[in-house]
Amino acid sequence: MPPLTTPKSGDALFASVERVNAELFTLTYGAIVRQLLTDLEEVEEVNKQLDQMGYNIGTRLVDEFLAKSNVSNCADFKETADTIAKLGFKMFLGVTATVTNWDAEGTTCSFVLEDNPLVDFVELPDTCQGLQYCNVLSGVIRGALEMVSMKTEVTWVRDMLRGDDAYEMRVKLTKQVPEEYPYKDDD
Amino acid sequence: MPPLTTPKSGDALFASVERVNAELFTLTYGAIVRQLLTDLEEVEEVNKQLDQMGYNIGTRLVDEFLAKSNVSNCADFKETADTIAKLGFKMFLGVTATVTNWDAEGTTCSFVLEDNPLVDFVELPDTCQGLQYCNVLSGVIRGALEMVSMKTEVTWVRDMLRGDDAYEMRVKLTKQVPEEYPYKDDD
Numbered sequence: 001m002p003p004l005t006t007p008k009s010g011d012a013l014f015a016s017v018e019r020v021n022a023e024l025f026t027l028t029y030g031a032i033v034r035q036l037l038t039d040l041e042e043v044e045e046v047n048k049q050l051d052q053m054g055y056n057i058g059t060r061l062v063d064e065f066l067a068k069s070n071v072s073n074c075a076d077f078k079e080t081a082d083t084i085a086k087l088g089f090k091m092f093l094g095v096t097a098t099v100t101n102w103d104a105e106g107t108t109c110s111f112v113l114e115d116n117p118l119v120d121f122v123e124l125p126d127t128c129q130g131l132q133y134c135n136v137l138s139g140v141i142r143g144a145l146e147m148v149s150m151k152t153e154v155t156w157v158r159d160m161l162r163g164d165d166a167y168e169m170r171v172k173l174t175k176q177v178p179e180e181y182p183y184k185d186d187d
Numbered sequence: 188m189p190p191l192t193t194p195k196s197g198d199a200l201f202a203s204v205e206r207v208n209a210e211l212f213t214l215t216y217g218a219i220v221r222q223l224l225t226d227l228e229e230v231e232e233v234n235k236q237l238d239q240m241g242y243n244i245g246t247r248l249v250d251e252f253l254a255k256s257n258v259s260n261c262a263d264f265k266e267t268a269d270t271i272a273k274l275g276f277k278m279f280l281g282v283t284a285t286v287t288n289w290d291a292e293g294t295t296c297s298f299v300l301e302d303n304p305l306v307d308f309v310e311l312p313d314t315c316q317g318l319q320y321c322n323v324l325s326g327v328i329r330g331a332l333e334m335v336s337m338k339t340e341v342t343w344v345r346d347m348l349r350g351d352d353a354y355e356m357r358v359k360l361t362k363q364v365p366e367e368y369p370y371k372d373d374d
Binding site for chain 1: 201208209210211214215216219223236243244251279280281304323
């Protein structure tokens with residue numbers, strides 16, 4: 001018997017959610033980064049705050065994702081990564097990521113983004129060269145995965161704001177806590 | 188001869204722009220407010236910062252609005268207010284506002300919002316009762332109008348976060364600088 005619900009396509013999923021103008025979002029995010037730079041002085045501190053902010057957001061977004069996407073349990077980290085890249089990015093940012101550069105163990109991979117609504121109109125001034133402008137995104141991934149029992153480390157290895165040809169974040173699974181259900185699965 | 192371009196409908200306009208998930212936007216905006224509350228201590232200072240942030244965003248958004256909406260000169264403040272309510276709000280937030288409570292001079296009116304994506308899931312703790320959570324919106328209006336030569340004061344008179352039945356901001360035109368064109372209009 002096929003599953004009662006099949007996961008939606010990324011396009012259907014994106015069409016099914018409430019949306020706001022991407023430029024408004026981009027400018028709002030830019031305003032946060034500017035505010036943090038003014039308040040915190042140290043670029044390294046700003047990077048940490050953006051990551052923490054993303055983590056908090058990710059722990060919330062995962063609920064909306066699971067509720068709307070019809071995705072149920074992913075078999076392994078690989079399937080989870082594909083789901084985030086194809087459905088998660090699409091549902092929230094309207095773009096998809098490519099999953100690539102898997103290590104032999106299947107516990108580390110890269111998400112590559114060629115289109116990133118977060119950075120439209122952004123140029124880093126010389127004084128901010130250490131800024132990880134998109135740290136909110138890596139934080140969101142880390143926060144969302146932790147809610148489904150996967151502890152990860154997420155780091156940026158390519159960044160178009162620093163002159164690279166794409167955005168690439170490296171996601172390393174460090175610990176997977178088996179989910180325990182209070183009920184037996186009947187499948 | 189009819190004008191070569193007619194303004195788009197709000198729905199067509201909203202469909203024509205890049206969009207992101209509203210919940211992501213809401214949570215991101217919530218993260219800014221939380222950050223400012225942590226950094227600035229005084230609620231009144233947070234209100235000012237949110238307004239200033241909105242002003243800066245508004246001065247940018249007006250360009251996208253004029254470029255995409257096919258709106259050309261509005262005849263007066265009344266037409267401008269209607270355009271913002273029906274097209275501006277729709278284009279950026281996906282909702283429309285009602286324009287109401289005009290004064291006799293036609294220089295002060297209210298925008299009433301019944302649906303406000305900024306505040307989904309938000310509850311103000313008792314310690315934040317003076318917080319004008321949506322000040323970014325009034326700042327956006329003020330900034331955008333200033334770019335089309337209308338100086339305004341914008342204040343919140345109803346706020347659902349404080350128990351009112353809708354969101355209402357009062358917009359008062361304080362000064363209108365006639366636009367001077369370097370060229371003659373041929374219409």
